[in-house]
Amino acid sequence: MSKVIYITGGTKGIGYGIAEVLLKNGHKVAISGRKQEDVEKAVAELSKISGDIFGVSSDVRKFEDEQNAIQKITGNFGKVDAVIANAGLGIFGSVDELSLEDWNAMIETNLTGCFHTLKASVGELKKTEGYYITIASLAGTNFFENGAGYNASKFGVVGFTQAAMIDLRKYNIKASTIMPGSVATYFNGNIPSDKDDWKIQPEDIGNLILDMLNMNPRILPSKIEIRPSQVRK
Numbered sequence: 181m182s183k184v185i186y187i188t189g190g191t192k193g194i195g196y197g198i199a200e201v202l203l204k205n206g207h208k209v210a211i212s213g214r215k216q217e218d219v220e221k222a223v224a225e226l227s228k229i230s231g232d233i234f235g236v237s238s239d240v241r242k243f244e245d246e247q248n249a250i251q252k253i254t255g256n257f258g259k260v261d262a263v264i265a266n267a268g269l270g271i272f273g274s275v276d277e278l279s280l281e282d283w284n285a286m287i288e289t290n291l292t293g294c295f296h297t298l299k300a301s302v303g304e305l306k307k308t309e310g311y312y313i314t315i316a317s318l319a320g321t322n323f324f325e326n327g328a329g330y331n332a333s334k335f336g337v338v339g340f341t342q343a344a345m346i347d348l349r350k351y352n353i354k355a356s357t358i359m360p361g362s363v364a365t366y367f368n369g370n371i372p373s374d375k376d377d378w379k380i381q382p383e384d385i386g387n388l389i390l391d392m393l394n395m396n397p398r399i400l401p402s403k404i405e406i407r408p409s410q411v412r413k
């Protein structure tokens with residue numbers, strides 16, 4: 181059955197790849213990004229797959245933006261069945277040199293953004309007995325050099341989603357966190373190319389989410405680690 185799915189940060193990378201897969205499989209998809217023009221560009225491309233695509237500009241750091249996004253999406257599609265809190269960024273450097281600005285950018289986008297998106301959408305998810313999925317990272321369980329800010333934000337996302345899963349289960353809302361290893365995207369200034377062939381591809385995360393949406397309502401994969409099967413070339 182066709183579902184309505186909101187993906188934060190769907191203008192490129194993982195979010196865009198998830199949108200492609202869900203549209204190809206007959207779902208209705210809304211994506212967001214910070215700039216209206218970037219959202220419109222992505223929507224124009226995605227509409228070549230299906231007309232069931234809707235774009236909203238929203239900065240997940242601002243709760244009012246997410247409230248507004250949910251209002252527009254329900255106005256357009258009538259409901260929200262699943263929300264994928266994907267928007268995020270990584271800035272890497274030794275903790276003694278990490279700026280307040282970079283720390284705040286990661287915590288406010290990666291972690292507080294997930295809370296804003298849930299808080300804005302949970303009323304709709306209660307109505308549909310829907311699904312809330314966060315895109316965390318293996319950096320949410322493995323810490324590494326130069327990762328203090330990013331690790332802190334993603335460990336936070338994993339803890340947040342797991343606790344939310346327990347709170348939301350009583351409403352028949354599922355909550356899961358996906359913890360990917362390297363994915364071929366624009367993350368941290370990367371430009372996807374042949375050199376990224378060994379990595380997880382955005383469509384792989386899309387297919388995983390499709391499987392999760394199709395799972396029997398009685399089961400809940402609450403925390404999913406996913407990594408490239410080959411080592412870096």
Ligand SMILES: NC(=O)c1ccc[n+]([C@@H]2O[C@H](COP(=O)([O-])OP(=O)(O)OC[C@H]3O[C@@H](n4cnc5c(N)ncnc54)[C@H](OP(=O)(O)O)[C@@H]3O)[C@@H](O)[C@H]2O)c1
Pocket residue numbers: 188189190191192193194195212213214215218219238239240241266267268269270289290315316317318359360361362363364365366367368
């Ligand atoms: N790539 C990897 O190896 C990898 C591995 C594990 C986890 N992840 C996680 O996957 C998620 C997606 O990253 P990606 O790899 O797809 O990177 P990406 O290609 O750089 O895409 C990031 C997306 O997030 C959006 N975004 C950033 N800040 C935002 C904000 N404040 N409000 C709304 N949207 C915002 C961007 O949209 P605009 O620029 O248009 O605003 C863009 O659509 C992130 O949470 C990242 O931490 C990535």
